[in-house]
Amino acid sequence: MSTPYFFGYGSLVNRQTHVYADIHLARLKGWRRAWRHTDLRPVAFLTVVQDNSAEIDGLIAHVPNDDWVALDEREHAYDRHLVCDAVAHPKDAPVNVSVYAVPDGKHGSPAFEHPVLLSYIDVVVQGYLREFGEAGAARFFDTTAGWSAPILDDRDAPKYPRHQSLSKDETGFVDDHLRALKVSIHR
Template sequence: MTPYFFGYGSLVNENTHAYPDTRPARLRGWRRAWVRTDARDIVFLTAVSDPASTIDGLIAAVPGADWAALDAREYGYARHASGDAVLHDILPAPEIAHYAIPPDSNRPSGEQVILLSYLDVVVQGFARIYGIDGVTRFFETTDNWHIPILDDRAAPRYPRHQALTDDERALVDHHLDRLSAIIA
């Protein structure tokens, strides 16, 4: 049977990949967090264990169980078997994996920032899959909004950046204002 991955950040935006058979799903026992890591020069989303949390995301097939391209895209992350933690509608249940940055490679301080072009991609994906309520849940189930956000919209540094509609930009900006996020 074809395995699947669970994406909870940029992989929710179907414009950033060509993996087939995408569908909404939820991951129990995990929460999102922005983290600094030695493996990347910017802050990235990761999943952190949290028995009381469930996060929205997207599953997609990994044809031929060829994980190499996805592992390369997710460098700096470790792939984890998700077991029965993923809630989805596929029967019989396939093997599903998700990626998380190993806790021992997280750096608590540094000069790294969250790229707004990266956040835009993530929010666009959640808005298209889950609507406005899903975007609100994304912000509520993600930690470390105190990390500065670099406004790189005019010259996006995120390699899979996407054009946003005015409404999508306003949605991102609304939540950042609500959180009193620091925009650099």
């Protein structure tokens, strides 16, 4: 039996948001990130959707104590999909890798009632900057769909529970990329 890992592609890329061990850079083929909303959460969030032409950077991490139940609770708005053959990673031993995604038909596009939180974007991009550098963080923006979603500027009073403080340079990087995408940011 091989060791269970999960592929993180959003806030889990930011190591400050968790205490998972045995983490490695990885790449997932055949999936793309997208902003979505589900009735299980009041705000929009990242998910992955199948796209044979796409590949995204992220991290794989060992499932703590090989206990999927605890991790499934954290990721309760998602379904778990086995993606072993689609993930490139540096592990020598065989590993079972799964990714969490909102199931088809159970999500919709973000709306003003369910915006994307800027504090969430900040956390994700900070993780990509630290793990993959500026080029990797730019790829995050390029390989994520749904930037037409309304974004709520909650930086002064973050609503995202695992929010982090960003440096001036990190904040500027996020703001520059959002401006280039011509996103709609509201207070």
